[in-house]
Amino acid sequence: MTGTLEAIRAAMPSAGVELVNNPSPCGQHSLRVERKDALAVAEFLRDRLGYDFCSNVSGVDWPTRKVKETNTKKEVVDGVEKEVKTTTERDVPGFLEVVYHLYSISENSGPLTLRVRTGDREADVSVPSLTPVWKSADFQEREAFDLFGIRFDGHPDLRRILMWDEFADFPMRKDYVPPDDFEYEPTPHDEILAKVKARTEAA
Amino acid sequence: MNFPGSGIIKGLAVTARNMAGSYIEKDRLTTEQYPEERPTLPENSRSFPFLVFDGEDPESGMRCTSCKICEKECPPQCIYIVQDRDAAGKALKRPKVFDIDIAVCMSCQICVEVCPFESIRMDQVYELSSYDRFGALVLDKPKLLKSNAYYHGIHPTEAAETDARLEADRKKKEAAAAAKAAKVAAEKVVKAAQPEAQP
Amino acid sequence: MSDLQTIDVSLGPQHPSTHGVFRMNVTLDGETITRLQPVFGYLHRNHEKIAEGNSWLAAMPYTDRLDYICPLTNNWAYALAVEKLAGIEVAERAEFLRVITAELTRLQNHVAFLGFILGDMGAWGTALMYAFREREKILDLFESLTGARMMCNYMRFGGCRCDLPPGWLDATRKLVDGFPAFLDEMEALLNGNEILLARLQGVAPLSAARAINGGLSGPVLRASGVDYDIRKADGYGIYSRFKFRVPRGVVGDCFDRFMLRVLEARESVEILKQAIAGIPDGPVVNPKAKQRGLRPPAGEAYGRIEGPKGELGFYLISDGGDKPFRFRIRPPSLINLTLLEELCLGTKLADVMVILGSIDIVLGEVDR
Secondary structure, eight states, X not given: OHHHHHHHHHHOTTOOEEEEOOOSTTOOOEEEEOXXXXXXXXXXXXXXXXXXXXXXXXXXXXXXXXXEEEEEEEEEETTEEEEEEEEEEEEEOOEEEEEEEEEETTTTEEEEEEEEEOSOSSSOOEEEOOTTTOTTHHHHHHHHHHHHOOEEETOTTOOOSXXXXXXXXXXXXXXXXXXXXXXXXXXXXXXXXXXXXXXXXXX | OOOTTHHHHHHHHHHHHHHHHTTTOGGGOOOOOTTTSOOOOOTTOOOSEEEEEOSSOHHHHBOOOOOOHHHHHOTTOOEEEEEEEXXXXXXXEEEEEEEEETTTOOOOOHHHHHOTTSOEEEOOOOOOOOSOSSSTTEEOHHHHEEEHHHHXXXXXXXXXXXXXXXXXXXXXXXXXXXXXXXXXXXXXHXXXXXXXXXX | OOOSSEEEEEEOSEXXXXXXXXXXXXXXXXXXXXXXXXXXXXXXXXXXXHHHTSOTTTHHHHHHTTSTTOHHHHHHHHHHHHHHHHTOOOOHHHHHXXXXXXXXXXXXXXXXXXXXXXXXXXXXXXXXXHHHHHHHHHHHHHHHHHSOSSOOOOEETTEESSOOOTXXXXXXXXXXXXXXXXXXXXXXXXXXXXXXXXXXXXXXXXXXXXXXXXXXXXXXXXXXXXXXXXXXXTOXXXXXXXXXXXXXXXXXXXXXXXXXXXXXXXXXXXXXXXXXXXXXXXXXXXXXXXXXXXXOOSEEEEEEEEETTEEEEEEEEEOSSSSOSEEEEXXXXXXXXXXXXXXXXXXXXXXXXXXXXXXXXXXXXXXX
């Protein structure tokens, strides 16, 4: 992993790439790429380092979380030096993330985990699409768009894939509230029923 | 032999062999005439959960202690348990309500694996269709409780293992209780034998 | 898109050749496909969300329902990912049991495929019945081992749920020994058949480079001539101990995809023979592995196996809790459809069903 990172840095000194440590026993560490450099890094990985097979594209929702920080300060209170603890709560802003798992069939290596983050969870949710580099990302990026609401710039056909087109929410987000009645769908019948009801009430 | 149509003729020979063979070989005619002929299920076969009770009386022999582990672990959450309470409101070690909605149950057997009291087991019944969409498929306690003898009838090996384990546990408990009683008795004897210490 | 020349046809979702509820919006010029848009989601139940709301163990029975033709490989993929995530060792005997059940799953999947693709070509009945007769024997084995024919829920973290019932291994040996004869019969029935050859040969060839770029995996990838089998590449489980060959196609047309399944089934038979001969005694599950109340350390893992349909992967993120933080499935059936439009363009309408059949999808996995 560090070798790959060095190769990218050597070829593209301005690219924002950093190593993300994975504490799990499997030790699959990952590379986090800045959005602006994602497409160039992906092309470099495919063409120069032989990562020709993009296996898995996954959206991840990291909601805003609260972090408690405890600071100890030495203060002089009534002439006596005391340690005063102050606890502050801080919001760590959430973001959405796309994770690509790359393999190299020609060199039989992998997985290389590539992560791209959005700015936040509401307004700035676009990342560059890697479908032009690996066609296999096509449906999977559509799925991440569908279920997480991540916008992929440059995707050839960004539509909902699993949910129906009229669906408004993003069900895989952590703050998604499922409806009481899963089978309810507004149909033309509702309009007619409302009209009938209005008429009967008037009469 | 490779003239046009020879491949088709070769294929037809296979179908002819199968048709003729179906009269003599059991392997080639595997159809079961279902309602008349019934399959013998393998011992491990499972359908839906039921509750085992020991002895004759379902209520007093119930193994379930209403610990609610199965309710918590059930993947589709189809188990509903209410613990029984006595007149004073003290919780009793048995369920008042034990419902399983088998329209939701996915026969995964996780409730069986997590049950620490060997109480919930998998049944082998499969003809459960009903005209009542909601009521008939919610099994309540009387419908769920089945005797240990029934359990032995459908899963003999597993039931024998369970019984052996329960028996061993019971013996261990009895031995522990006996040892404790003996210890207490011995201490009493020692105390009685020793003269009061002089101040 | 439509003008006077072309006609839009909606194939499916209720069409016997779409292998489930799958729809394709097809634009035709005469009988030639000029555009094809797959429509998914009729079977979508958001398995990933369900799994994120349940404990780690409770996600296991849901994996049976992904590719319901091959539940045991799905179980294995999930168990493998969790074992990577939590660093759990697998019991030796269980490794053999996993190989045996997974290869039996591969056999029955490929056999069912032979029947289905004949159905897609219009030969509805005979071949499918022969295939299902054989598949049923394997399902009977599954039932006597795991308790269910299809929803097995058999693997556990660090091993398998239960040991073999008495006589199971002998029954399996008998089935495995008789299997090549069945494959021979199937080949005699199908391979020389002029109609079958005309329908399959030269239809929708696919180059190796496109297949790799399109993320195809499993038999579909190897039919294009790519030598890539995760059993060899990763050597997960104990596959590195077995001797077997990886069949490859040449041009990647429908006939290559069809024949590759037959050849793979023969290799599976070889693996099965070695595994049955070498199975050791011992516990079937690692006694240190926790099933209920498992809390893997915070981190993430991607585990993948060579499923009968392709690379089946699970990407799991744990935050140290008793539920997965993120539970992602890499469904081979869905991703193998990426190039469906590319394969179908320029072919005739009747070929679409054959091409779809040769990819071998199961909608439970496509829509999840």
